[in-house]
Amino acid sequence: MVNTAMTASTQGSEPLERAIWSLLEHVPDPEIPVLSVVDLGIVRDVTCTPGEPPRVSITPTYSGCPATAVIRRDIEHALHSGGHPDAEVLEVLSPPWSSDWLTDAGRRKLREFGIAPPAESVANPRRLFGPLIIACPRCGSTATERVSEFGSTPCKAHYRCTSCREPFDYFKCI
Amino acid sequence: MNAALFQYLLRLGDTSLVLGQRLGEWIGHAPALEEDLGLANLSLDLIGQARLLLTYAGEVEGRGRDEDALAYFRNEDEYRNLTLAEQPNGDFAQTIVRQCLLDAWQHEVYTALSGSSDARLAGIAAKSLKETKYHLRYSAGWLVRLGDGTAESQRRAQRALDELWRFTAEMFVADAVDAEIAAAGIGPPLESIAAGWVERVSAVLGEAKLVRPTDVPYSWHGKRGQHSEHLGYLLAEMQSLQRAHPGAQW
Numbered sequence: 001m002v003n004t005a006m007t008a009s010t011q012g013s014e015p016l017e018r019a020i021w022s023l024l025e026h027v028p029d030p031e032i033p034v035l036s037v038v039d040l041g042i043v044r045d046v047t048c049t050p051g052e053p054p055r056v057s058i059t060p061t062y063s064g065c066p067a068t069a070v071i072r073r074d075i076e077h078a079l080h081s082g083g084h085p086d087a088e089v090l091e092v093l094s095p096p097w098s099s100d101w102l103t104d105a106g107r108r109k110l111r112e113f114g115i116a117p118p119a120e121s122v123a124n125p126r127r128l129f130g131p132l133i134i135a136c137p138r139c140g141s142t143a144t145e146r147v148s149e150f151g152s153t154p155c156k157a158h159y160r161c162t163s164c165r166e167p168f169d170y171f172k173c174i
Numbered sequence: 175m176n177a178a179l180f181q182y183l184l185r186l187g188d189t190s191l192v193l194g195q196r197l198g199e200w201i202g203h204a205p206a207l208e209e210d211l212g213l214a215n216l217s218l219d220l221i222g223q224a225r226l227l228l229t230y231a232g233e234v235e236g237r238g239r240d241e242d243a244l245a246y247f248r249n250e251d252e253y254r255n256l257t258l259a260e261q262p263n264g265d266f267a268q269t270i271v272r273q274c275l276l277d278a279w280q281h282e283v284y285t286a287l288s289g290s291s292d293a294r295l296a297g298i299a300a301k302s303l304k305e306t307k308y309h310l311r312y313s314a315g316w317l318v319r320l321g322d323g324t325a326e327s328q329r330r331a332q333r334a335l336d337e338l339w340r341f342t343a344e345m346f347v348a349d350a351v352d353a354e355i356a357a358a359g360i361g362p363p364l365e366s367i368a369a370g371w372v373e374r375v376s377a378v379l380g381e382a383k384l385v386r387p388t389d390v391p392y393s394w395h396g397k398r399g400q401h402s403e404h405l406g407y408l409l410a411e412m413q414s415l416q417r418a419h420p421g422a423q424w
Contacts, residue, residue, distance in 0.1 A: 060222075060301075062218070062219055062222060062305060063219060063222030063223050063225070063226055063298075063301055063302060063305065064217075064218035064219045064220070064221050064222025064223070064225075065218075065222065066218075093226070093297040093298060093300075093301050094293075094296070094297035094300065094301075095300070096297075096300050096301040096304055097301075098304075147208055148208035148209075148211055148212055149212055149308070149311070149312045149315075150208070150211045150212040150214075150215040150216075150312075151211065152211075154215055154218055154219065158208065158211070172308070174304050174305075174308065
């Protein structure tokens with residue numbers, strides 16, 4: 001994403017962009033703190049053009065997600081206290097956020113945290129029909145059942161494992 | 175054009191806001207904890223959509239009104255939501271019927287608007303459509319469970335459908351605003367989305383073993399500011415704090 005946006009005039013700023021990405025990798029999501037905002041796919045772009053303030057584009061997961069304002073504030077704080085006092089944060093809506101943008105590291109961290117990651121790709125049109133096979137993040141059993149389409153935050157649904165009896169959150173596929 | 179676009183954005187945003195506010199009334203009162211969470215989540219998404227739409231409406235209007243000014247400081251006759259959205263929650267069946275009819279409407283509208291000539295609106299619609307698909311799966315799933323459930327749940331679901339069906343005609347009757355928006359390529363001609371809505375709703379009603387009521391003439395024009403008696407009470411509750419303490423924040 002960074003590289004495709006680069007032009008000859010911005011090549012000199014590549015180390016700066018990398019530095020900002022690594023700063024952002026340490027900004028946790030306020031609701032699921034094992035995930036960084038980069039793991040979640042919320043950070044869309046980092047642009048550093050010489051002579052202009054660095055710009056970080058972020059996108060909300062759900063349009064009503066109350067965490068969006070907190071995430072924006074946390075990112076601004078990390079940038080400003082991390083040596084980029086002039087950095088700007090922009091919110092973009094298009095293209096809309098997708099659970100497909102969770103990184104592989106993010107999926108692993110979710111599972112270790114006790115949250116089942118999205119089971120299928122949004123690209124699969126069958127995902128809104130028929131039963132999904134969701135593995136229990138605790139014991140790995142696929143004998144699980146949905147308790148509710150919705151859970152503790154907009155991005156999660158509520159499941160339980162019928163093998164080990166563990167109730168767990170499932171990160172919705174959207 | 176800006177005047178028509180402002181009105182059009184208010185219609186979309188107010189419908190989401192009023193429906194979201196109604197669903198919020200269920201918090202702490204739903205039949206089960208899972209449905210309490212579910213209805214609250216729907217409400218949250220809808221209010222989020224309303225914020226995006228009303229913020230844009232305020233910019234189009236160009237009089238310096240932001241989302242809060244539009245939400246809290248307009249009176250009933252300045253609201254432009256569909257009359258169906260403001261109807262009381264009633265029992266759980268009535269809430270689910272109202273939700274399913276409006277989810278199916280939003281599904282058609284947002285699908286069409288995702289290709290709008292207005293890039294900002296297209297972005298909001300594409301974002302909202304993802305949420306609406308999830309809402310529709312929830313409300314349609316419940317409608318089937320209620321309609322094809324016990325004799326009592328079937329009776330209540332059919333009663334709610336018979337009560338609310340008369341408000342659906344307003345969705346597809348175009349006026350000057352709709353015509354101007356369609357001509358500019360911003361929004362779909364309403365007749366073009368009616369067929370998709372009827373097909374989708376009929377399929378759910380069939381599976382739910384519910385009888386589609388007869389279409390009747392209607393006299394509600396919420397999208398022109400002529401509402402049923404229910405909206406004023408909803409706004410009174412929603413706006414009272416900001417009216418008493420303008421600009422209050424926490």
